[in-house]
Amino acid sequence: MSNKTIELSITGMTCNGCSSHIEKDIKKTVGIVDSSVNHITGKGDFTIDTDKIEKEELINAVNNIGNYSVTNNLEKEDCCSSNSDTIIQKESSNEKHQFDLIVIGGGSAAFSAAIKAEGLGLNTLMVNGGLDFGGTCVNVGCVPSKNLIRAAETAYHATHSNFKGVKPKGVDIDFKQIIKDKKELVSALQQQKYLDVVSDFENLTMLQGWAEFVNRNSIIVDGGKRYTATNIVIATGATTNIPRIEGLNDVGYLTNVSLFDLEEKPESLTIMGAGYIGLEIAQAYSRLGVKVRIIEFTDRPLRSQTIDITDVLAEQLKSEGIEILPNFRAFKFEKKGNHTIIHCNCPDGSTTQIIEKGHIVVATGTKPNTSKLGLNNIDLKLSEKGHVLVNEKMETNISNIYAAGDATNTPPFVYTAATEGNTAINNAFxxxxxxxxxxxxxxxxxxxxxxxGAGMDELEAEKAGIPFEVSKLDLIHVPRALAAQDTRGFIKLIRNTETDKLIGARIIASEGGELIQQLSMAIKFGITIKDLAQSFYPYLTLGEGIKLAAITFGKDVSKLSCCAS
Known part of the structure; x- marks a missing residue:
């Protein structure tokens, strides 16, 4: 056996997942003895058995993995090598610049668009700047946050019990290991659910960089090369909206992007904002042993929901030791030694100073990533907050430009983004x-x-002028909740009194999210309250609460026996 190590320069790598992808797939090629790839340097060292594979075959093998490309290679003689020479593979002079479709962005909406485009045989260029391919959800949003929430929930239940006869003895939290596991999960899912999905696409070119419009059909990337397409989809996502407060930029604040990568457990956190991002962070980190405070400039957490919901949630958060300061507005930050001083206006009109020994986390909503796109060059219409304005077909005011995901004026969820990306391509081509x-x-x-939630709540129904009625069932009337000794919350249904059809639902409960899809489908397909009340539900399940809530429109469920209808 004659071994030789060849160093290759590889383009197209954007993260650790890319290098792992190449190392894994190259093993399928006969004659590869060992490989080590570094996405940061853009280099890969490959040891080959020259009796089984030629260097040109190695280059072709790398080029056939995903969207990576070898630009040159330099052989290294190792202990078993017999010679050493140099081969240069120059960048192709006929690099493609004309496409059917350009997708700007690299998250859920962008990948959904690219997948649909590949199915239609479209030559597509995906240009992604900012976060790694995969976007917010897999890198810094849904995946890492829910992983940390579940870890924190495990820790919480190791120290808290709903049953008098069960006395937990505590928990040993290895915070650094939790974060390392989170990083591994993010890397794996980014590879499996994004990069691997498109790795064998024949018509997709992926490019890392910032895109800027030249005209309605053309972009330049990083101020350099120009690319043109028949249609363009904007799917650039959103990022944390940083408020303009004196001194904030000087004190070293964190967002979910940077917070989730801290391997040393913070002593404490002051979270600016009590929307869903701030609240999920607050409870997770509190349960992992961090002292947490929330500053909210409105009157209560999760102000978008009705007060009966937020009252239940606020009570739970406070019971876990989380300090909530509603109607407080920070107007100045300053650093004193290792501490941060937060100057706030109080609800009574006075001012106060809050000392934070740990970190400031900004969770004051998001803003669309549209400011760097050069949209003034094409007169694309935006909302006051910078979102791309689209209709239900994902069309903008420019006929060949579509938009999808968090950069638009649509609901900001990963699953809506995926649907919107697919819809945009469908309507464009x-x-x-x-x-x-x-x-x-x-x-x-x-x-x-x-x-x-799904559909309207009672305030939205009233605003829309729909005749409605509300049924609200406290979980103390649900046998499953009683058996679990966890009766926090309620199930609320809103019906149209003229049609008896369900038009909205709100739930606050342990694992309440597992119930909402059924109610969403009921709204979508015009299911009546009578249908919900007369359907079969397994006993004991939390889902039975939906049946009981439906019955409550006409009966007092406290006077019904178990399984009654």
């Missing part, structure tokens, strides 16, 4: 036009208890 209907859209806030 086929005659089978489609629209996105959000009227039964389900959503979940992953606090404990969880908050879930």
């Amino acid at each position: 086929t005659l089978l036009k489609s629209s996105v209907d959000y009227s039964s859209l389900p959503w979940v806030v992953f606090t404990d208890p969880q908050i879930a």
Whole structure:
């Protein structure tokens, strides 16, 4: 056997998952003895058995993995090598610049668009700047946050019991290991659910960089090369909206992007904002042993929901030792030694100073990533907050430009983004036009208890002028909740009194998110309250609460026996 190590320069790598992808797939090639790839340096060292594989075959093998490309290679003689020479493979002079489709972005909406485009045989360029391919959800949003929430929930239940006869003895939290496991999960899912999915696409070119419009058909990337397409989809996502407060930029704040990568457990956190992102972070880190405070400039957490929901949630958070300061507005930050001083206006009109020994976390909503796109060059219409304005077909005011995901004025969820990306391509390139209907859209806030909804709440129904009635069932009337000794929360149904059809639902309960899809489907397909009340539900399940809530429109469930109808 004659071994030789060849160093290759490889383009197209954007993260650790890319290098792992190449190392894994190259093993399928006969004659590869060992490989080590580094996405940061863009280099790969490959040891080959020259009796089984030629260097040109190695280069072809790498080029056939995903969207990676060898630009040159330099052989190294190792202990078993017999010679050493140099081969240069120059960048192709006929690099493609004309496409059917350009997708700007690299998250859920962008990948959904690319997948649909590949199915239609479209030559597609995906240009992604900012976060790694996969976007917010897998890198810094849904995946890492829910992983940390579950870890924190495990720790919490190791120290808290709903049963008098069960006395937990505590928990040993290895915070650094939790974060390392989170990073491994993110890397694995980014590879499996994004990069691997498109690795064998014949018509997709992926490019890392910032895109800027030149005109309605053309972009330049990082101020350099120009690319042109028949249609363009904007799917650039959103990022944390940093408020303009004196001194904030000087004190070293964190967002979910940077917080989730801290391997040393913070002593404490002051979270600016009590929306769903701030609340999920607050409860997770509190349960992992961090002292947490929330500053909210409105009157209560999760102000978008009715007060009966937020009252239940606020009570739970406070019971876990989380300090909530509603109607407080920070107007100045300053650093004193290792501490941060937060100057706030109080509800009574006075001012106060809050000392934070740990970190400031900004969770004051999001803003669309549209400011760097050069949209002034094409007169694309935006909302006041910078979202791309689209209709139900994902069309903008420019006929060949579509948009999808968090960069638009649509609901900001990963699953809506995926549908929107697919819809945009369908409407841009086929005659089978489609629209996105959000009227039964389900959503979940992953606090404990969880908050879930679909359709309208009572305030929205009243504003729309719909005749409605509300049924609200406290979980103390649900046998499953009683058996679990966890009766926090309620199930609320809203019906149209003229049609008896369900038009909305809100749930706050442990694992309440698992119930909302059924209610979303009921709204979508016009199911009546009578249908819900007369359906079969397994006993004992939390889902039985839906039946009981439906019965409550006409009966007092406290006077019914178990399994009654």
